[in-house]
Amino acid sequence: MALNLDGIIGGSPVLAEVFRVLAKVAPTDSTVLVTGESGTGKELLVRALHRNSPRRDNAFVPINCGAIPRELLESELFGHEKGAFTHAIRTRPGRFELADGGTIFLDEIGEMDLSLQVKILRALQEKEIERVGGICIKKVDVRVVAATNRDLEVEVKAGRFREDLFYRLNVIPLHLPPLRERGSDVLMLADHFLSCHCRTKSRKPLTLSERAREMLLTYSWPGNVRELENFMERLAILCDSVEAMPEDLPEKIFHDIGEKPLRREADVVPPRPAGFVWPTLKDMEDKGLKLKDFLETIEGRLLEEALEQSDGVKNKAAEMVGIKRTTLIEKLKKRELL
Numbered sequence: 118m119a120l121n122l123d124g125i126i127g128g129s130p131v132l133a134e135v136f137r138v139l140a141k142v143a144p145t146d147s148t149v150l151v152t153g154e155s156g157t158g159k160e161l162l163v164r165a166l167h168r169n170s171p172r173r174d175n176a177f178v179p180i181n182c183g184a185i186p187r188e189l190l191e192s193e194l195f196g197h198e199k200g201a202f203t204h205a206i207r208t209r210p211g212r213f214e215l216a217d218g219g220t221i222f223l224d225e226i227g228e229m230d231l232s233l234q235v236k237i238l239r240a241l242q243e244k245e246i247e248r249v250g251g252i253c254i255k256k257v258d259v260r261v262v263a264a265t266n267r268d269l270e271v272e273v274k275a276g277r278f279r280e281d282l283f284y285r286l287n288v289i290p291l292h293l294p295p296l297r298e299r300g301s302d303v304l305m306l307a308d309h310f311l312s313c314h315c316r317t318k319s320r321k322p323l324t325l326s327e328r329a330r331e332m333l334l335t336y337s338w339p340g341n342v343r344e345l346e347n348f349m350e351r352l353a354i355l356c357d358s359v360e361a362m363p364e365d366l367p368e369k370i371f372h373d374i375g376e377k378p379l380r381r382e383a384d385v386v387p388p389r390p391a392g393f394v395w396p397t398l399k400d401m402e403d404k405g406l407k408l409k410d411f412l413e414t415i416e417g418r419l420l421e422e423a424l425e426q427s428d429g430v431k432n433k434a435a436e437m438v439g440i441k442r443t444t445l446i447e448k449l450k451k452r453e454l455l
């Protein structure tokens with residue numbers, strides 16, 4: 118049967134190789150471990166895996182193991198009985214039970230606590246789970262697919278990841294290459310995202326000039342496809358002409374490829390006064406915002422800047438702004454930045 122790769126753009130040989138393995142592994146029940154840098158499309162690939170498997174008509178249940186605090190993660194995964202802990206006012210099934218007959222996607226598995234890793238191992242080996250505070254064991258029929266942007270072999274060596282779980286998960290490894298290794302896929306993706314964003318913003322179509330295309334091909338894309346989509350959305354909003362020129366691209370690209378940024382005259386901002394200047398009441402009024410929204414906007418801008426500077430690596434971004442990674446993720450979700 119032909120693979121249904123709806124929504125996954127790219128025709129590079131490295132991606133074709135991923136699809137070749139996907140076609141073989143999708144019809145089986147084997148555990149798959151998807152690796153790749155942040156933003157390479159791991160979740161998209163896992164959804165395609167489920168869609169092309171015999172489990173396609175049953176549930177696909179994703180869970181981001183890095184976004185949920187340890188205390189809650191166990192009950193999210195395995196469920197809990199009424200009274201198991203202070204806020205357990207009713208019995209609740211976990212994601213493994215909800216995925217019965219289907220696929221569970223354990224995203225960011227490398228972030229999981231060692232003590233929970235044992236329980237995942239048991240679910241994989243025995244195909245049974247136990248709710249928090251439960252007294253009986255439940256059989257579940259779930260295909261497990263996990264993803265990580267960490268090098269789990271390094272994590273195993275450092276004692277942060279169980280070796281037995283690593284081997285159990287890594288039955289079929291699928292590695293998504295970074296965008297910089299996908300050649301002209303960059304342009305295929307750029308054209309796709311540009312036309313999508315122009316359509317959704319009901320603006321006239323925008324194309325990329327030859328030189329802008331060359332620059333996109335040379336850039337190293339540390340944030341991968343997510344970063345590319347982001348840049349194209351920004352272009353669709355900010356570029357008024359019908360052809361985007363190099364000077365319309367983010368400065369970051371110029372720095373990365375070792376060129377001096379070109380600035381449009383209108384973009385040249387007057388130099389900021391030296392030192393930090395606290396926003397004034399007038400700044401807030403000029404923006405037409407009340408205090409809460411004004412502060413939220415400032416917070417949002419700082420989070421975006423931290424994410425950009427850390428190339429989308431959430432641990433690093435959280436560290437830059439001095440909050441926990443889980444808090445950062447909650448804030449990004451609230452702003453629909455995730």
Ligand SMILES: Nc1ncnc2c1ncn2[C@@H]1O[C@H](COP(=O)(O)OP(=O)(O)OP(=O)(O)O)[C@@H](O)[C@H]1O
Nearest residue numbers: 124125126127155156157158159160161266342343
């Ligand atoms: N080949 C592709 N074609 C079209 N869109 C893509 C492709 N790869 C990734 N994307 C888009 O890029 C964004 C990031 O992809 P995704 O969330 O799957 O990455 P990820 O590797 O799981 O990231 P993270 O490790 O940060 O969770 C999504 O909006 C996704 O739809």
